Amino acid sequence: MAAFAQSLLAASAGGVGPARVQMGSTLGFHIVLACIGIAMPTIVLLAEFIGLKFANPVALLLARRWSQVLGVLVAVGAVTGTVLSFEMGLLWPGLMRQYGSVLGLPFGFEGVFFLLEAIFTAIYIYGWRRLGGWKHFWTGVPIAISGIGGAMSVVAVNSWMNQPGGFTLANGQIVQVKPWQVFFNHAFAYETPHMIVAAYMVAGFLTASVYAVGYLRGRRDRYHRLGFAIPFAIAACLAPVQVLIGDTAARSVAADQPVKFAAMEYVSHTSTHVPEYLGGIYLNGRVYGGLPIPSMDSILVGFSPNTRVIGLDSVPADLRPPAPTLIHLCFDAMVGLGTLMLLPGLWWLFSYWRRRGLPRSRIFWLLGFVCGPAAVIAMESGWIVTEVGRQPWVVYHHLTTADAATTNNVVPTLTAIVVLYTILGVATIAMLRIMSRRWRVIDARNAPGGRDRSATRPVPTEAQRS
């Protein structure tokens, strides 16, 4: 833990430190909401689809409640996203001055997707009462599509920062831009699917984990089982896909950004037969406490122990990422948790094969709960790997983070942001708990044996009524 704190300090050292910490914390906060904004609409739509297609009132009720949750989270996501847009200029004027006209293009497309997403989200979540049935369902489809489009555009910017291209510099000025090459840069093909699948896993496992907790506390009705099954099915199906994408992405990083990869895997010297370390702390070129698997890193990179892997010593010390320990442990966390998240899906498959139903074991439901936070931690760790691993560059091999950063004092705004976001985070969770408690009271009242038996079903929409 001490080493982790030390790595964090090292990562934030220097003049640009506060700016990086601020960018990191605001992005780290927003990204969870972004995942929900990208993927949650699909989950809600699947529930509504089941509800309409199979006349399943429980699925419809879940869809309506989830869309209320989505309403709150998308609103918070919209404002935390605005903070990031301003921060592009407020924290990184050097980056914008030099490359604003290049990386602004994918952001522009993101803006269009975001406009569409916001409009149809409003129609969808506020249209339940008066737009009924399938008409309502179809107003949600553009949200899901624009969510994916928006994610592709934003990640295109990040992958461009990792593998910049599509522009011509003359005397330090951008004189020509090739939009296609900017958008579909070299890292686009592996970064974008990795993030979109991660978003679906975060939203799916996180939603499912809420109902797993309910199940563990004894609420085992259809409502809770379905509330778990719908988001869980999506996330669990994608978990193995993510392992494959992640594996490809890691190999591509080894080829495209060898120094980042060297930090991820503790490769201090360029050589063959490089061992793969599990865990461990990196200090002055040596690994302490890690579990080495001989030649495994070489095998993972090139399918042979003779594969030469480029080490940190290939570049001078000032061009190496600042905190290999942080990068490596985050990478291990992401891979480890990604593997863990395969388990409940397999378990469910097995149980379905044996007796056509959800597993009854408490351990399964405990695992179902753990996968929610695990997906968030894995996704955040992945971002730490890619962002800290690219340092000292902001635009790989073109612009250093120090040159991009503002010369203004960022400490006051950083302090304010930390306070504000802490309150915002606590308030958001409190709000979700209030909503869930309210629904539980209603369900208890409506349940057979409850005080009010007149309304055991949700109100049908107007179209269904007519």
Add this chain to the structure above:
Amino acid sequence: MIAALVGCVLLAVITLYVTFGGADFGAGFWNLVAGGDVRGEGPRRLIEESITPVWESNHVWLIFGLVLFWTAYPEAFAAVTSADAVPLWLAVFGVVLRGAAFAFAKEAHRLASRRALGAIFAFSSLIAPFFMGCVVGGVAAGKVPANATRASAASWTGALSILCGLLFVGACAYLAAIYLVAEAAQRHDVGLQTYFIRRARLAGIATGVLSLAALIELGRVDPHVFDRLTGRALPLVILTGACGLVVLTQLTTKRVRGLRLVAWLGVASIVWGWGVAQYPIVLPGTDLSVSDAGAPSTTLNTLLVLAVIVLLLVAPSFLLLFRLQGKQLLGSDELEPSEA
């Protein structure tokens, strides 16, 4: 030519943000001054119903505008964000608090928390437009140097900045009151209609006075922009004044038809007046013009393609949203029968 067209696209996006997003801030202002729980209940409910389904979509114009700004004029963007870091941060905090408090207030059912969140929503609705106005005022006054790398109070604390800040708050409140008059009329609520007519008139007069004061101050600090505003942009300035007078007359005679459109046109035309007066300079007081502000032509072309996409996809979607909202088909989902 292309550079000028991209400038027009940016100006159009700013117009949409000011006239729609701005009105949502203005609604916060009316929430603030609506009085106690009992007296303010009616207006507050109308405000909530009117902006709930639309504020987020309107808000996205701000993000889209920022992206256009930095993509088309990266130098100017970096200069403004460096010099005006303080007011921009304050505006950002306003935006965050406004959005979060509004979203939470809808779900909070206890009176005390609703009240607290309502107050945060209302106060932050003042802060955000005020500081955005300060930034625009400082830019118009030529107080942002092209090579600015450090925050400077001089860039946003001049008299014109403060006047513009107040003007933004006033214009937001004015538009919001007008839109709320129309919303009340749609609901056949004569009481609230009269309530907001009175307030729209006050806000209209205050905004008019602030505009004149800002104009006079502009003549003092930036004669160059002033000359153009009263020269080639004069028709737009006159249009703004005319729209203001028509709105005031209509308010006095309580004629609601077309009120929104005329008020909208008045505010939109002053935004365009500002744009025309500045053209071709992006940052007054510097030589950063639209054609040499940094972006190569392929970037500008792509932005125009983007504008066409917005016109084809986003515009009809917005019309659908506003139409559904106008027909009162959108509302909070109170699905639980026993919740009431």
